[in-house]
Amino acid sequence: MRHGVKLNRLSRKSAHRKSLMSNLAMELISHKRITTTLAKAKALRVYVEPLLTRAKEDNTHNRRIVFSYLQDKESIKELFGVISEKIANRPVVTLVSLNWVNVWATPQKLR
Numbered sequence: 001m002r003h004g005v006k007l008n009r010l011s012r013k014s015a016h017r018k019s020l021m022s023n024l025a026m027e028l029i030s031h032k033r034i035t036t037t038l039a040k041a042k043a044l045r046v047y048v049e050p051l052l053t054r055a056k057e058d059n060t061h062n063r064r065i066v067f068s069y070l071q072d073k074e075s076i077k078e079l080f081g082v083i084s085e086k087i088a089n090r091p092v093v094t095l096v097s098l099n100w101v102n103v104w105a106t107p108q109k110l111r
Contacts (some may be wrong), residue, residue, distance in 0.1 A: 014084045026075045033079045033097065045093045052092050055084040067090065 010017055024044050027034050036044070051069060054062040058080050067076055 004088060006046065008039055010043060022070055025051065026070055026072050029070075029075045029079050038095075041095050045095070049093055051079070052083070052087055055079045056088060059086065 010020070010021065020040075021044060024034065024036065024040065025048050028044065028048060047069075051066050054066050063076060063080060066079065067073075070076060070079075
């Protein structure tokens, strides 16, 4: 039984899932908005929100922790520069519903 388990495995092995979440997070940070499936959007929200909380306070420790998740210097600069000023005192990640996409046969979300 999965009592209290909050992680959605997305039918992937752990290395693939970590890589997927890291890549989706980098795209979300660089493009500010991405289109993905509902399950991936919900999993990405859990992955990204702690990183955004870390970005509100710019110091070396927080940058290194976020870099361990993202592994991309340009995303780190964008996150701690532009994005941290915009999200200083408000909730940040929202999901917007889109129509069904027949190719994926699953509801889509815009983040």
